[in-house]
Amino acid sequence: MVVKCSYCKSAGQVWCKGWRYNKSGKKQTWWCNGCKRRFTLDDGFWKMKNKPEIITEACSSYKRGMSLKNVKDHLREYRETTISRPTILNWVKKYSKLLNISTSKLTPKIKGPLHNDEFFVHVKKN
Numbered sequence: 001m002v003v004k005c006s007y008c009k010s011a012g013q014v015w016c017k018g019w020r021y022n023k024s025g026k027k028q029t030w031w032c033n034g035c036k037r038r039f040t041l042d043d044g045f046w047k048m049k050n051k052p053e054i055i056t057e058a059c060s061s062y063k064r065g066m067s068l069k070n071v072k073d074h075l076r077e078y079r080e081t082t083i084s085r086p087t088i089l090n091w092v093k094k095y096s097k098l099l100n101i102s103t104s105k106l107t108p109k110i111k112g113p114l115h116n117d118e119f120f121v122h123v124k125k126n
Contacts, residue, residue: 005032006039058088
C-alpha cells in the first residue's frame with residue numbers, strides 16, 4: 001500500500017510517525033518530509049468522535065426500522081454512550097449517500113438458473 005500525503009499528495013517522502021489517541025481509538029499518524037506536516041489517513045470516519053462500530057450500529061439499526069429515539073436508547077443501554085438524535089440522523093444521511101455511491105457500481109454475478117417463489121415477469125405479453 002502506498003501512502004500519499006493528505007496535503008501535498010507526495011508518496012515517496014512519507015513514513016510512520018507514531019499514534020494518535022482519542023475517543024474513536026488508536027490511529028496511525030504519518031509524517032511527510034516534503035511539506036513537513038503530520039497527518040492521519042482518512043478511513044471513512046475522518047473527524048468522527050465516536051467509534052466506527054457505534055456509528056455503523058446506529059445506521060444499521062435505523063435502516064432496519066428503528067426510530068431515532070429507539071436507536072438513541074439502544075446505544076445508551078448497550079454501548080453506554082449518550083448520542084443525540086440529530087447526530088444519528090446526520091450519520092444516516094452521510095453514510096447512506098456513501099453506500100449508494102459504492103453499491104451502484106456493483107453488479108451481481110449470477111450463474112445458473114434463478115429461482116424465486118411466486119415471482120412472475122411479463123415481457124412482451126409472454
